[in-house]
Amino acid sequence: MGSMATGKEATLHQRILSDIENQIVSGAWPPGHRIPFELALAEQYDCSRMTVNKVLTQLARAGLIERRKRSGSFVTHPQAQSAILEIHDIKSEILSLNLPYSHKLMKLAERRGRSEDSRRLQFAGPVTVLEITCIHYAGSRPFCLEDRVINLDAVPEAANADFASLPPGPWLINQVPWSTAEHQIRAISAEGEAAASLDVAKGTACLVVERRTWSPSGPITHVRLTYPGDRHSLVARFTPAS
Known part of the structure; x- marks a missing residue:
């Protein structure tokens, strides 16, 4: 059961990651756009906030978003x-x-x-x-x-x-x-x-x-x-x- 849960979590992580990446790359979410808050994304994908947090952390490391304390996450201006x-x-x-x-x-x-x-x-x-x-x-x-x-x-x-x-x-x-x-x-x-x-x-x-x-x-x-x-x-x- 534990390995199945891990596999499901990994698949969901990739799905959320791909969805947000596609919104950014397509221009649907332009630079400066605020990403939905963690709680809203967790409710949308029926997952834990921890899973969403890991996705947003990965996107921030890739330079696609910027995370600001108490303000949320925003699409960066690519440089x-x-x-x-x-x-x-x-x-x-x-x-x-x-x-x-x-x-x-x-x-x-x-x-x-x-x-x-x-x-x-x-x-x-x-x-x-x-x-x-x-x-x-x-x-x-x-x-x-x-x-x-x-x-x-x-x-x-x-x-x-x-x-x-x-x-x-x-x-x-x-x-x-x-x-x-x-x-x-x-x-x-x-x-x-x-x-x-x-x-x-x-x-x-x-x-x-x-x-x-x-x-x-x-x-x-x-x-x-x-x-x-x-x-x-x-x-x-x-x-x-x-």
């Missing part, structure tokens, strides 16, 4: 990490959070370069660019806004690429060998289109990562990645200088 000195893949960042990835192409325009494009690409001569805007999603929530210009004189194949199916970042990495990259990192307050695209209030603190890449023949691309500040962090690992 991905990427290395400063690497060209990171946004899809991998999102999948590392155990959330489904998708992206939406918002703008695609081929045009002659303007002074702003020359500044972004750090290129003095005339240039033809492909301007691209994408939103990357973690589950149902916007995770990152990508604003990019590609130098079509250096990468003419980009004009015919299907960026609705494959985001420009991984496409470029697979298509064009790069020799040099530069990162700039800053904080901004979300305004206008950025706030609307990321579904955050105006004035929300955001992290902006700007990156330029070059090949031996010249500039390839400049991209501006904007993250709500609570959804991303940057890390670097280094050793003492010799």
Whole structure:
């Protein structure tokens, strides 16, 4: 009888765990949503509060919820990490959070370069660019806004690429060998289109990562990645200088 009870308890534990995980991953319970109290969950699943407590503890250790004394348990704002000195893949960042990835192409325009494009690409001569805007999603929530210009004189194949199916970042990495990259990192307050695209209030603190890449023949691309500040962090690992 004891082993049967243990087996039933383990099965119920997994069922409650899966149900709550699905609510979070699907976006039905967005960041900040309060999880039902232990007593309510115990009544819902006809189990002990101890079983529910173990489930919530496991979810907190996994980083999916935050438990606050006297307030309850809340869905966390998922935060991905990427290395400063690497060209990171946004899809991998999102999948590392155990959330489904998708992206939406918002703008695609081929045009002659303007002074702003020359500044972004750090290129003095005339240039033809492909301007691209994408939103990357973690589950149902916007995770990152990508604003990019590609130098079509250096990468003419980009004009015919299907960026609705494959985001420009991984496409470029697979298509064009790069020799040099530069990162700039800053904080901004979300305004206008950025706030609307990321579904955050105006004035929300955001992290902006700007990156330029070059090949031996010249500039390839400049991209501006904007993250709500609570959804991303940057890390670097280094050793003492010799």
